[in-house]
Every structure is written in C-alpha cells, then in structure tokens.
Amino acid sequence: MNIESMYQEIILDHYKNPHGRGLRDPYDAESFQVNPTCGDEVTLRVAVEQDRIGDVSYEGQGCSISQASTSVLTDLVTGRSVDEALTTMDAFVEMVQGRGKVEPDEDVLEDGVAFAGVAKYPARVKCALLGWMAFKDAVSRVEGAAR
Amino acid sequence: MTTTVAPLDVETIRKDFPILSRTVHGDRPLVYLDNAATSQKPRQVLDAIVRYYETSNANVHRGVHSLAEEATALYEGARDKVAAFVNAPSRDEVVFTKNSSEAMNLVARVLGEAGPGYRVGAGDEIVITEMEHHSNIVPWHQLAERTGATLKWFRITDEGRLDLSDLDSVITERTKIVSMVHVSNLLGTINPVERVIARAREVGALVLLDASQSVPHMPVDVAALGADFVAFTGHKMLGPTGIGVLWGRLPLLQELPPFLGGGEMIAAVTMERSTYAEPPHKFEAGTPPIAEAVGLGAAVDYLTAVGMPAIAAHEHGLTEYVLEALSSVEGVRIVGPPTAQDRVAEVSFTFGDIHPHDVGQLLDAQGVAVRVGHHCARPAVLRYGIPATTRASFYLYNTRAEVDALVAGLAQVRKVFG
Ligand SMILES: Cc1ncc(COP(=O)(O)O)c(C=O)c1O
Numbered sequence: 001m002n003i004e005s006m007y008q009e010i011i012l013d014h015y016k017n018p019h020g021r022g023l024r025d026p027y028d029a030e031s032f033q034v035n036p037t038c039g040d041e042v043t044l045r046v047a048v049e050q051d052r053i054g055d056v057s058y059e060g061q062g063c064s065i066s067q068a069s070t071s072v073l074t075d076l077v078t079g080r081s082v083d084e085a086l087t088t089m090d091a092f093v094e095m096v097q098g099r100g101k102v103e104p105d106e107d108v109l110e111d112g113v114a115f116a117g118v119a120k121y122p123a124r125v126k127c128a129l130l131g132w133m134a135f136k137d138a139v140s141r142v143e144g145a146a147r
Numbered sequence: 148m149t150t151t152v153a154p155l156d157v158e159t160i161r162k163d164f165p166i167l168s169r170t171v172h173g174d175r176p177l178v179y180l181d182n183a184a185t186s187q188k189p190r191q192v193l194d195a196i197v198r199y200y201e202t203s204n205a206n207v208h209r210g211v212h213s214l215a216e217e218a219t220a221l222y223e224g225a226r227d228k229v230a231a232f233v234n235a236p237s238r239d240e241v242v243f244t245k246n247s248s249e250a251m252n253l254v255a256r257v258l259g260e261a262g263p264g265y266r267v268g269a270g271d272e273i274v275i276t277e278m279e280h281h282s283n284i285v286p287w288h289q290l291a292e293r294t295g296a297t298l299k300w301f302r303i304t305d306e307g308r309l310d311l312s313d314l315d316s317v318i319t320e321r322t323k324i325v326s327m328v329h330v331s332n333l334l335g336t337i338n339p340v341e342r343v344i345a346r347a348r349e350v351g352a353l354v355l356l357d358a359s360q361s362v363p364h365m366p367v368d369v370a371a372l373g374a375d376f377v378a379f380t381g382h383k384m385l386g387p388t389g390i391g392v393l394w395g396r397l398p399l400l401q402e403l404p405p406f407l408g409g410g411e412m413i414a415a416v417t418m419e420r421s422t423y424a425e426p427p428h429k430f431e432a433g434t435p436p437i438a439e440a441v442g443l444g445a446a447v448d449y450l451t452a453v454g455m456p457a458i459a460a461h462e463h464g465l466t467e468y469v470l471e472a473l474s475s476v477e478g479v480r481i482v483g484p485p486t487a488q489d490r491v492a493e494v495s496f497t498f499g500d501i502h503p504h505d506v507g508q509l510l511d512a513q514g515v516a517v518r519v520g521h522h523c524a525r526p527a528v529l530r531y532g533i534p535a536t537t538r539a540s541f542y543l544y545n546t547r548a549e550v551d552a553l554v555a556g557l558a559q560v561r562k563v564f565g
Contacts, residue, residue: 007508037520038521039520039525039534039535040534062502062504062534063504
C-alpha cells in the first residue's frame with residue numbers, strides 16, 4: 001500500500017497552513033475533545049446565526065491527520081446551514097469509517113476526499129474524526145440551548 | 148560490561164524467528180523495533196506449544212491418566228526452568244499469572260487484605276516512581292482508595308534518571324510497600340534499585356520490582372537483588388502471551404492471603420469454609436495457562452542457551468550505536484538518558500515538531516515498526532512536556548543495519564513533512 005494514499009499534498013497543506021485556526025469570539029458553544037490513546041486534542045467553537053454556521057474556530061495539538069481534518073472541516077461547514085453541515089459531516093464520517101470501501105463524493109466533501117486513504121488505517125480513523133466530534137458536540141449544545 | 152562474552156551470531160538467531168523474514172507493505176523487509184511492547188517468538192517456542200497440544204494436552208494436577216501426568220510434568224517443569232532462570236531459592240516462589248499486570252495487581256490486592264503485619268491501611272504509605280507503567284500505578288491508586296493509604300512517589304530528572312535526593316523523606320517509617328520499575332519501558336533507564344531496597348529495609352517496608360523490561364534483556368538474580376516480589380511477563384521474553392510470573396519470598400507467600408478463589412488453590416473445601424493450598428498453588432486459581440507455561444519454559448531454554456550475558460552485551464552495543472546514530476539526526480531529541488550507561492536499548496525520542504503518529508506511520512510504510520504514544524507511562528511523558536514519543540526498542544535479533552534503516556526512515560519522514 002502506498003503511504004502517499006494517506007499523506008496527500010492536500011492534507012500536508014492543511015496541516016502546515018491551517019484554515020480558520022485560533023479561538024474567536026463571539027461563539028455559542030465550545031467543545032473540547034481528546035483522544036486518550038494518543039493525547040491529540042482540539043478545542044472548537046461554533047457560532048450559529050439563524051440556522052447557519054457563522055464561524056468555526058479552534059485550537060489543538062496533534063498529528064497531521066487530526067489537525068488537517070479540522071482545518072478542512074472549517075472550509076466545509078462555515079456559511080452552510082446547520083442541516084447541510086451535519087449532512088457533510090455524516091458523509092465524512094461514513095468515508096473514513098468505510099474501510100476503503102466508500103466512494104467519496106467530491107462535490108460534497110471537496111478537500112475532505114483527501115482523507116479517503118485514512119480509512120485503510122484503522123488506528124488513524126479516530127485522528128481524522130477528532131475535530132468533527134468536537135463540531136458535532138458543539139452544534140448539539142447550541143441546539144440543546146435553543147430548545 | 149566488565150566480563151567479555153562472545154558476540155552473538157545474530158544471523159543464525161534470526162533464522163529461528165519465522166516472522167523476521169516476512170515483508171510488509173509489499174516488499175519491504177520487516178524491521179521490528181517494538182520489542183518493549185512484545186517480542187517475537189522463535190521456532191523452538193512455537194514448536195513446544197504445538198507439540199504440547201499434539202501429544203500431551205490434559206488438565207494439570209488432576210487425574211491419574213498418562214496425559215494428565217505428562218501435562219503436569221510439563222507445566223511444573225516450566226516452573227523449574229523459570230525458577231532457575233532468575234535464580235529463585237525455591238521453585239515454590241514462582242507463581243504463574245496472566246502477565247506482569249496481574250502479578251502486580253495480585254500483590255496490591257492481597258496487601259490490602261493481609262493480616263496486621265503486612266496489611267496496608269489508613270495512614271500507611273505506598274511508594275512508587277514517576278516513571279512507572281500504568282500497571283504499576285493503577286493498582287496502587289485502587290489500593291489507596293480501598294484502604295485510605297497515601298500514595299507517594301520519586302520524581303525523575305531531566306535526563307531520565309530516578310531522583311533519589313529525597314530517598315529518606317519519601318520512604319519513611321510509615322511506608323508499607325515500595326513498588327518500582329527495574330528498567331523503564333519509556334526511558335530505557337536501569338534504576339539503582341539496590342539503594343531503594345536498602346532504604347526500604349531500614350524502615351521495614353516491602354519491595355516489589357516491576358522487572359518486565361529487565362528479565363528479558365539482562366541476567367536477573369532475584370536472590371541477589373534482595374526485593375520481596377519481582378514481576379515479569381512472558382510475551383516480552385520470547386514466550387507467548389497469557390503467561391506472567393510473580394516471584395515472591397516463600398515466607399511472605401505463605402503468610403499472605405490468596406488472590407482469586409477456585410479450583411487448584413485450595414487444601415480442603417466444605418460448605419462452610421475453605422482452606423488454602425501452599426504457595427505457589429495458593430495463588431493459581433483455576434486451570435492455569437498450561438500451553439503458555441510450556442512456551443515460556445521453551446523461551447527460557449532458548450535465552451539460556453544463547454546466554455543472558457551475551458544478550459545484554461549485544462544490546463549494550465546496540466544502545467551505544469542507536470544513541471550515537473539518533474543524536475546525529477537533526478531534530479531528534481532523546482527522552483531518557485543520553486548515554487548507554489545504565490540504560491537498555493529502548494530509545495524514546497521526538498522528531499522536530501512532527502507528531503509521533505505521523506513519524507510512526509511513515510516509518511511503517513518503510514517496513515520499520517516502532518511504537519508511538521505515551522507507552523502506558525503517561526505521567527512520565529507529561530513530565531517531559533510532550534504528549535507522546537516515538538520509541539524504538541531492540542532485542543537479541545536486532546542488528547546495526549536495522550538502526551541504519553531507522554535513521555534512513557527518519558530522513559524519509561523529514562522529506563514528507565519538509
Ligand atoms: C515496565 C512495564 N511494566 C508492566 C508492563 C505490563 O506488561 P503486561 O501488559 O504483559 O502485563 C509492561 C509492558 O507493557 C512494561 O513495559
């Protein structure tokens with residue numbers, strides 16, 4: 001198996017030049033997630049304006065996969081409706097948990113398709129999902145508070 | 148090394164380990180540098196296990212048929228081999244457990260339930276170190292929680308050595324048990340356990356040594372060490388998983404209460420009460436890991452035939468070589484003693500700001516198997532202000548060429564991360 005199938009240029013670019021990094025105000029909910037087996041962590045904030053994801057900001061430390069996937073996340077969800085964002089999240093999760101058998105839709109996942117290779121490395125799936133778990137948690141807190 | 152021993156014939160040794168000739172990721176030769184996690188197994192061990200199942204399989208210590216007698220002789224024969232391997236004064240001092248973790252849990256558990264002499268209770272103190280494996284931390288947390296005892300620990304220095312400057316204030320008259328690692332699986336440090344044992348003796352505390360990383364790699368003489376308990380684990384010393392050893396002084400094992408209850412560990416059972424067998428059976432409830440013990444016996448035979456002094460000397464040479472090689476790689480920071488003195492061939496390091504997960508994955512792509520993470524010694528890793536390390540750990544079958552492969556692999560990692 002070619003390791004380049006995992007460490008794609010896109011991933012390394014996001015890792016070296018992350019998008020949307022840094023914690024910003026104002027925000028509606030914050031989530032801290034840690035992967036206990038490796039210590040990777042991310043703190044992520046979301047601001048929601050009239051059912052749209054206004055801003056996603058984050059801080060974290062960890063491997064290239066966890067940090068780059070959080071960077072891609074900000075591109076994919078910012079400005080989208082909450083529903084769209086959650087649909088995109090589901091597609092991303094399905095892809096990386098798909099053991100290499102799920103054909104990703106580039107129209108939906110854009111740069112996120114670069115993480116398709118991660119699916120073949122079970123030990124790294126959690127890394128790719130760390131930021132997304134924080135996003136999911138933060139959004140559910142916003143929705144919980146709105147209810 | 149003060150005595151000279153003949154160098155190992157590593158090429159011949161490698162032929163005994165079938166797995167070492169496999170490739171990974173297509174045609175990459177396997178460079179297995181994760182021996183601190185578990186060792187590979189020679190043909191001799193695999194054959195002994197298969198032969199046992201093919202010719203002698205039966206339950207032990209029960210039944211009078213031929214197979215039962217053969218199985219019992221093999222199982223108890225393994226105990227003799229292990230006892231001789233670590234120079235135990237008596238074979239009855241060798242208790243088979245599942246692994247080191249169970250051996251250490253056993254001690255922690257029974258000390259909480261012991262009679263007045265050894266019982267750990269409220270106001271008593273338990274002493275460990277900051278460089279312990281989780282399996283020598285958590286059982287003491289649990290014991291402290293159950294009993295109200297207090298946990299104390301020795302700190303470690305920037306260079307990865309035990310800081311014994313406060314030896315006399317950490318170990319006091321209140322100390323009931325000192326439990327410490329002989330050789331650190333994270334740092335590679337060989338600890339000066341004699342000093343700690345001597346202090347423990349002064350105050351009448353018991354000492355348990357976690358020898359998981361020493362018994363596989365150097366001659367260990369439990370009688371000479373002077374501890375009360377020594378724990379080690381079969382799978383790190385060429386044996387199978389599922390078998391470990393607790394060595395304990397016989398009078399202690401006789402006095403302490405049993406751990407688990409069940410078959411094998413009793414003298415007599417009525418509906419009202421049980422009386423217990425003598426050690427070691429007292430601590431071996433239920434059908435033991437028989438085939439695993441047979442495999443461990445074969446592993447001990449193998450190590451003895453190669454010679455522990457020769458293995459230690461070979462690995463000392465590798466330690467010097469790998470430390471030298473890694474310190475010449477730009478960006479590598481070794482976590483642990485920088486020289487080979489009082490150190491084994493287990494080297495943790497960081498590599499610039501490239502995360503160990505990425506280092507490990509890219510090394511794997513080149514066939515080099517290392518471990519990344521906190522190595523079940525999270526407090527020690529955090530002590531160095533880092534979340535994780537990459538660790539290369541060696542054994543008798545490793546070569547300098549494999550160190551070179553590691554270094555070449557790191558150059559490749561550097562290329563990807565630029
Ligand atoms: C120093 C040390 N102690 C304890 C253990 C636990 O060994 P086991 O998992 O076989 O119980 C290990 C191995 O992981 C170790 O390196």
